[in-house]
Amino acid sequence: MKKFVVLFLVVMAAVACGDNVEFNTPAIQGNFEGTAWRADYYAADVDFGGFLFEGGRGLEVLQLVTPTDGVGTFDLSSESAAEAIFKGVDGTIFSTANSPDPSVTLYPVEGTISVQNIDNSSSPQRISGEFNFTAFSADGLRSVNFIDGVFYRVPLTGGLVSLGDTNSCQQASQALNSAEQIFNNTTAGDTDYIEVCNAYRDALLDAIDACGDSSGNLQTTLDDLGDCL
Known part of the structure; x- marks a missing residue:
C-alpha cells in the first residue's frame, strides 16, 4: 500500500511538472x-x-x-x-x-x-x-x-x-478606433484640429458604409461631431 501511495505521488508530481512547462512556455x-x-x-x-x-x-x-x-x-x-x-x-x-x-x-x-x-x-x-x-x-x-x-x-x-483582405468592416473599425483616439487627444484650439476632426468624420462614414449601423450609435456620434470648423 505504501509503495502504491509513493508511486501515485510520483506520477502526480510528474503531471504537475508537465503542466507547469505547458503553461510557462x-x-x-x-x-x-x-x-x-x-x-x-x-x-x-x-x-x-x-x-x-x-x-x-x-x-x-x-x-x-x-x-x-x-x-x-x-x-x-x-x-x-x-x-x-x-x-x-x-x-x-x-x-x-x-x-x-x-x-x-x-x-x-x-x-x-x-x-x-x-x-x-x-x-x-x-x-x-x-x-x-x-x-x-x-x-x-x-x-x-x-x-x-x-x-x-x-x-x-x-x-x-x-492574410485576410476581405473584411472591410474589420479594417474600417480599426481605422475608426485609431482616428477616434487621435481626435480625443486633440482640442479645438490645436492647429491641426480641423484636419483631425475631418479624418474622424471620414472614418465614421467609412465604418457606417462597411459595417452598417443597426444601433444608430455611429450616426449619433457623427451628428454630435457636427461641422469641423
Whole structure:
C-alpha cells in the first residue's frame, strides 16, 4: 500500500511538472478539427489599431485580428470587426469574415477572441488570451474549427501582414478606433484640429458604409461631431 501511495505521488508530481512547462512556455495552440494543434512559431503585431496574432505549423498559418489593441473579448462573425483566419496546407484561406453557404448551415457562426493579459513589463510586450471559432472558405462550402484555443505570452515583435483582405468592416473599425483616439487627444484650439476632426468624420462614414449601423450609435456620434470648423 505504501509503495502504491509513493508511486501515485510520483506520477502526480510528474503531471504537475508537465503542466507547469505547458503553461510557462509562450505558445499558440488549440483543438483543431478534433486534434491538438500547436504553432511552431508565433508573433504579434499592431495592425490598423488592433492586434494581429500569428502562429504557424508547416504550411498552416493561423491569424487572429482584433479591432483594438487592448484587453477585451471580441465576437467573431461575418459582421464583426474582429477576424480569425486559417490558411490550410493546400493554400485555402478560411475566415470568419466569410458566411457559410445555406446548403452547409442556416445558423450564424459564432466565435470569440479574448485578450486577457498584456505584460508591459517585458520587452517586447507579451500578450495572452483565448480563442475559438469556425471559419469558412470564400465559397462558404468548406470550414475549419478551433476550440479551446490559447495564445500565451506571445511577443509583440511586429512585421506581420494579414492574410485576410476581405473584411472591410474589420479594417474600417480599426481605422475608426485609431482616428477616434487621435481626435480625443486633440482640442479645438490645436492647429491641426480641423484636419483631425475631418479624418474622424471620414472614418465614421467609412465604418457606417462597411459595417452598417443597426444601433444608430455611429450616426449619433457623427451628428454630435457636427461641422469641423
